[in-house]
Amino acid sequence: MATRVSEPAKTELDQLCINAIRMLAVDAVELASSGHAGAPMGLAPAAYALWDRVLQHDPADPAWPDRDRFVLSAGHASLLLYSLLHLTGYDLPLDELQRFRQWGSKTPGHPEYGVTPGVEVTTGPLGQGVGNAVGMAVAERILANRYNRPGHEIVNHFVYCICSDGDLQEGVASEAASLAGTLGLNRLILLYDSNGITIDGRTDISFRENVANRFHAYNWHVDGPIDGNDPDAVETAIKAARVETGQPSLIILNTTIGFGSPNHAGTSSIHSDPLGDEEVRRTRKALGWNFDPFVIPDEVNDHMRGAIERGRQAHTHWNTRLAAYRADYPDEAAALEKDLAGELPDGWEAALDGAHATADSAMATRVASGIALNAAADVVQSLTGGSADLAGSNNSTMKGRSLFQSEDQAGSNIAFGVREHGMGAIANGISVHGGLTPYTATFMIFADYMRPAIRLAALSGYPVIYTFTHDSIGLGEDGPTHQPVAHLMSLRAMPGLVVIRPADPHETIEAWRVALARRDGPTVLVFTRQSTPPLDASDARQLAQGAYAVLDCEGEPEIILIATGSEVAPTLEAGRKLAEAGRKVRVISMPSWELFDSQPPEYREELLPSAVRTRIAVEAGSGIGWERYVGLDGDVIAMDSFGASAPGGVNMEKFGFTADNILSRSKTLLEQSGQ
């Protein structure tokens, strides 16, 4: 087929399919007057080679567990993915592409997990997809090592990821890539769209590194640069990467952004602007594309929908193999299926029940977390996780399990290194892969480092458990550089997230129960470095309501004290003194705003009666937001500055988190309110 732009020779059908992808992107952006056609135009041949010739997937069942995973880390190229999903027969009709970026469509501006059939993971914020892909490749190996048996390769798939220059500039991708090389993740194949252009112009104004050499240094197999317009070369490179053992692979593709656009190809102007009628006409001509917008020639549809039959066969074959596996290994098969369904095994709640006895003494909630985690992990095989190099401090190691290493990919303790952001993105990938229950651990101060990953989990509903220890100025000597102040409130401000800051060892165990039970979104668990006295274990189950009274009075209270975490103990002490002085006092432990706010109005009104306005909140974090519960007439004892380097107890005293100060402020408040 003659085209006016120069490309490596290919069959007419291949060329037609490739141009179909390109023109769907062009026409959808044009119709929406918004979006990014340039990257899909440049990537179409490589993506076509991958999807048409290599990718194992079943368009009729996007949830087939043993499918290859495809991650479009360069999420702004969403139309590349939407076009491929449409053309290969997923439930994504043309009219959805025509509603690109419109309210309620299945084709949002960037790919969103749960919105579009076949979209594996939400991408767009650059670098995240690379981390997600690393996580998926970890998950595949853990499950393969756990469940495969001789002659039964029931878990056996690859993870493909397309990334851009921008992805590779992001630190989160660097972190994940370094770890992937260390862990020898040979199921991971990363295709790098090297087009020399970013939004601000030529990449070399800000990016002159030798990417191939960088990935060599990370212990990756590196191929290329190869011509991204040559699907045969791409196919060859991918197949070579698949047989590489022991290393993840990077395939560098030299591409032209906006390929086919006579005036804008290879320029930054095409990155994120529609081409306009005239240039679209020229592009059609240059590509030899004689079809109207959204018209796909039959031969393209016929050919690309071959994926449906190939997928059906592969999936059927796998079903047959699964049946054979089930016959030989019924227990393993049952466990695998339960894991893949995201169900927890019987007995997990009993395991946590049992942990209360172990945790019934004064201890840091981080220590209680280690007890809860290990109690759960004894039953919940799918638990997988670790720390960003603070495993001892975080109490995040599952005892009796090995470390996931290049040499032992069965391990489910993961040493993420000092890479919080990568850890977050990898945990998201493990989660969205399916079959595992990921958790992470670090100091709470570093929640900020991984916040973009937490946000994507919250947006997309990945049930990841993020644990953070050393949760306030109470951590002491490390000082304000390491003392979170804004973190709790910043996490509460994020929709889709449940944040829990337990007050004692028992609440800690119950916090883990809530987190493990939550299957439709992420949970943040926040723990102290310092010791907390145990509250009444029989009350702790009320943590699930988010807030409950730990001290109460007859009838309507004169004053309500609310606290979380390590501040519950001094607040309770102040409450008791007020009660001893004859005051009608209620003290509330409020480990989770989100859980409390989702209770029925009656419960909330009963616990926090509208008529009682003399309220005081106590939390060693930013006070912004506590007016939600104490209003304009209450008081908030909180941090309105950063902390200090001093022993934790000294900090708590200097910043006012003592029973005496809480008592004093309570009395003042009672006086002000005329009581």
Added chain:
Amino acid sequence: MATRVSEPAKTELDQLCINAIRMLAVDAVELASSGHAGAPMGLAPAAYALWDRVLQHDPADPAWPDRDRFVLSAGHASLLLYSLLHLTGYDLPLDELQRFRQWGSKTPGHPEYGVTPGVEVTTGPLGQGVGNAVGMAVAERILANRYNRPGHEIVNHFVYCICSDGDLQEGVASEAASLAGTLGLNRLILLYDSNGITIDGRTDISFRENVANRFHAYNWHVDGPIDGNDPDAVETAIKAARVETGQPSLIILNTTIGFGSPNHAGTSSIHSDPLGDEEVRRTRKALGWNFDPFVIPDEVNDHMRGAIERGRQAHTHWNTRLAAYRADYPDEAAALEKDLAGELPDGWEAALDGAHATADSAMATRVASGIALNAAADVVQSLTGGSADLAGSNNSTMKGRSLFQSEDQAGSNIAFGVREHGMGAIANGISVHGGLTPYTATFMIFADYMRPAIRLAALSGYPVIYTFTHDSIGLGEDGPTHQPVAHLMSLRAMPGLVVIRPADPHETIEAWRVALARRDGPTVLVFTRQSTPPLDASDARQLAQGAYAVLDCEGEPEIILIATGSEVAPTLEAGRKLAEAGRKVRVISMPSWELFDSQPPEYREELLPSAVRTRIAVEAGSGIGWERYVGLDGDVIAMDSFGASAPGGVNMEKFGFTADNILSRSKTLLEQSGQ
């Protein structure tokens, strides 16, 4: 001098000085029962070589502008720095080392800018210091190119940074290092403490990359690994790195963590635990150190305080050269001195005054920001900054200035690449270097990517201006992956930060005025993608009070409506309709909580009378926190979910940010309050 541990031969005096550093760290950690002695023990010989033989500094004047900068990115090794500062004669007496990590001391757990004389920048959260050092090296070159003249090398210094394995695992360091190579920052010399140990054990459980090759790939000069116990080798490597032209340098030091401790050297146990009495005794013996805790032999003091006289001479010589420069180039010298003092040149306010006329029409506040920035930049030469690859969208380019590039290091527009976190850390480094006024730009969604850097600026009071455009669901089609929801409130929750979200072009200009005038801390400026109608220009100066009435009534209002940014316009419209219907209404534009909260109580009470409880807040962000101004009886129209991919106007309507909905909710509230 005989020691029982094996080290490369050195003079007795050198060995004594090195051991003094080691033992100050050991004894201070022991006294505090907290801290990290292991890294200082391993790094002492290299740091001694740098500080005793190379570093140009003046202990009597830590603010000497042309001093070399020293950044301890591995901030947990703070005692290395404190020991060096004490021994070389800074105003840091021994008793401060004895109060290590205690309330009110000058020796916090991690180095803090502004607390300890000679500490250049706050470090501890890993990776940040590497980015800060890159920023300092950028600043040095910009100032050198701007102010030096033939025969007058008035700006001419180096930036040395010591980093750990953990620093190099962090993505922020990767981002900064890649950019440093691209920009050819030859004044930057990074010493990498490769000790093979992290907190969780051997580094190779999570970190097997070839660091040397990675930095080669970034276009760095790489030397080593060399023996970190050999100060001569370290000195030679540093001096070789200084003559490298056109590249930043990495010197890899093979060191032993906890060197000298017979039982713990080379193990992770020494990373962050005191040694204990017995092991301290053994360490003294192994190092041949026969002095009591905190006793420094005279010959060590005599030798190391040589830095005072060397510093005095170097500084005096520079003063002489500055005088000669001032004689030949009086205008340049005056401008340099003003820049170094952090003062803005005359006329900068008039320039902003003039911008109002240009901005007096409906436009996005991001466009108005570009107008304000350029008006200021015409006068304020020290403005230096740019975008993380979104310069066009952010309107962040200073017209008529060149791009800082390897080939033209006079440029003060910086193309950071897609590296938000690196950008933040680099901007902090530029700021704390002195002489420049840095700003950054990206989409607001990516504030999360750079949040740890913003936090350190807020903690340490660096006057960086962080601008963020595309500030809400109003950005439209890019969808929820790119629409900030929690970001505004999360930034407001951070102490030390001033956050300003202007409502219109005029407020935008005034927001820049506040940001530029603020010299003791960072400012976040938040701008829309979409157009906003201009308010009354004559009111805009009230932005400095944080909140003011844009519509008012006679006497006490029945209802108060509060909004920020793009929500002010529909709120004002709703307010006008209420007024037309006979209601007594006040509408408040509240661009900055921090500025408002710092007003006198009288102003706040006048604007928001305690007696008026019928209040409604409108902001297209997380609603948590708005109860601070509307209390338990008010209403908040905000985002309690993520956004959607649709045109911005559609989003605003669907999520309730229309005049009609605000009007309707206001009426409901008035009814509920019985008015």
